[in-house]
Amino acid sequence: MTDPTQPVYSMTGFARVAGRVSETLGFSLSLKSVNHRFLDLHMRLPSGAEEIEIHLRRILKEKLHRGHVEVTLNLERSQKAEAGYDHALVAAYVEAFRAAATEHHLNAEPDLNSVFRLPGVLLAEARSSDEELKAVEDAVLRETGALIAALQTMRAQEGSALAGELRAGMDRLRALVDEAALLREKVQQAYFDRLSQRMKSMLEGGFDPDRILQEAALIAERSDVEEEVTRLRTHIGHFTGLLDQGGEVGKKLDFLLQEMNREANTLLSKTSGVAGNGTRITEAGLGMKSEIEKAREQVQNLE
Numbered sequence: 510m511t512d513p514t515q516p517v518y519s520m521t522g523f524a525r526v527a528g529r530v531s532e533t534l535g536f537s538l539s540l541k542s543v544n545h546r547f548l549d550l551h552m553r554l555p556s557g558a559e560e561i562e563i564h565l566r567r568i569l570k571e572k573l574h575r576g577h578v579e580v581t582l583n584l585e586r587s588q589k590a591e592a593g594y595d596h597a598l599v600a601a602y603v604e605a606f607r608a609a610a611t612e613h614h615l616n617a618e619p620d621l622n623s624v625f626r627l628p629g630v631l632l633a634e635a636r637s638s639d640e641e642l643k644a645v646e647d648a649v650l651r652e653t654g655a656l657i658a659a660l661q662t663m664r665a666q667e668g669s670a671l672a673g674e675l676r677a678g679m680d681r682l683r684a685l686v687d688e689a690a691l692l693r694e695k696v697q698q699a700y701f702d703r704l705s706q707r708m709k710s711m712l713e714g715g716f717d718p719d720r721i722l723q724e725a726a727l728i729a730e731r732s733d734v735e736e737e738v739t740r741l742r743t744h745i746g747h748f749t750g751l752l753d754q755g756g757e758v759g760k761k762l763d764f765l766l767q768e769m770n771r772e773a774n775t776l777l778s779k780t781s782g783v784a785g786n787g788t789r790i791t792e793a794g795l796g797m798k799s800e801i802e803k804a805r806e807q808v809q810n811l812e
Contacts, residue, residue, distance in 0.1 A: 515755035518812040519667030520544040520576035524659035526652045530644045535585040538649055540660045544810045545577035553581040557639075561646045565653065572657050574757045575812045582649065594630050602627060664812070671807050672752050675762075678807075679745050682769075682800040685793045686745070689776065690738045692790050734790065737776040741797070744769045759811035766805045773797040 525539040550569055552562050565580055606619040624630060748765050751758045777794040 516665040517668040517672045517752060517755050517758060518661065518664045519671055519810050520664065520759075520812050521667050521810060522660045522663035524656050524663065526656045526659075528648050528652055530641065530648050533587045534641060534645070535587075536645055536649065537581075537583045537585065538652060538656060539579075539581045540656060541579040541581075542573075542576045542660060542664065545575060548573055548575055549577040551577065551579045553579065555582060555584050557642055558582065558645070560642070561649055564646070564650055568650075568653055569657070572661070573812075575759065584645065594625065598630055599624055602630070668811060671811060675752060675804055675807055676749060678800050678804045679749055682797055682804075683742070683745050685796045685800070686738055686741045689734060689790050689793045689797075692793075693734055693738065734776050734779050737772045737779070740772050741769060741776075744772070757812055759808055762808045762811065763805065766801055766808060770798065770801045770805075773801060 520542055521544065522542045523540065525537060527535065527537040529535040548570065550566055552565070554562055561582065569578065569580070602624050603619050606617075609615075610617050744765050748762060748769075751761055751765075773794050776797075777791060780790040780794065
């Protein structure tokens with residue numbers, strides 16, 4: 510059972526943490542989340558950090574349910590006073606250059622600037638050792654829990670604001686439904702008045718009793734919006750109940766709004782073409798559709 514005190518989470522949030530592994534090596538880890546139909550994890554990690562990625566994916570899948578989440582890990586090395594380079598690697602590059610020049614009878618010497626731009630020559634650009642990556646993994650995993658908690662705090666704040674807007678929208682929608690319910694009987698009377706006029710014209714030129722009964726049954730069925738009003742009230746109550754319950758409710762709320770929109774469309778089809786109070790119900794129905802559409806846009810960002 511869902512914890513009734515659980516907040517409603519938005520899928521929008523950001524959190525970042527930084528730390529140090531040693532005097533010369535630090536890191537920063539950030540989480541950025543936006544809305545998505547499912548949980549979509551996008552990892553931006555340094556080369557060789559596959560073990561860290563596996564752990565991060567497992568932890569994030571346990572804590573988050575929906576959203577496009579960008580996970581970025583940067584390693585930050587302190588600059589040393591003297592730049593170092595791999596002497597053996599430079600010697601090998603120079604030797605290979607001269608051997609190629611001799612083989613092809615070229616009179617050329619290697620460019621040291623070009624050599625230093627080759628992968629792995631400068632020590633500051635060297636690939637992190639396994640020991641360093643293990644230390645980074647341990648440090649990152651120690652901070653991951655607090656980082657996710659910070660992200661969830663921001664998502665909960667955004668979710669609370671959205672939930673407040675949705676509740677206000679449901680109040681406006683409920684008022685429109687109540688207005689339609691009050692006008693319902695008068696609209697039925699308008700339909701029956703139209704039926705009376707038709708019957709009168711039929712009687713003037715002779716009439717078919719079966720046809721009149723069929724017409725009356727059709728008018729009665731089309732004119733009554735009680736069913737739509739009842740269903741809309743039920744959906745609104747269920748909607749606000751889910752907001753109070755909290756947790757992963759975005760998909761459920763979106764489904765309810767689709768059902769509300771269907772009922773509003775049916776209500777509009779039943780009241781089209783009727784003057785007087787029928788026009789007022791039509792205006793109320795259009796107002797319902799507007800509120801439902803606004804709510805659907807907001808719900809797309811809820812987890």
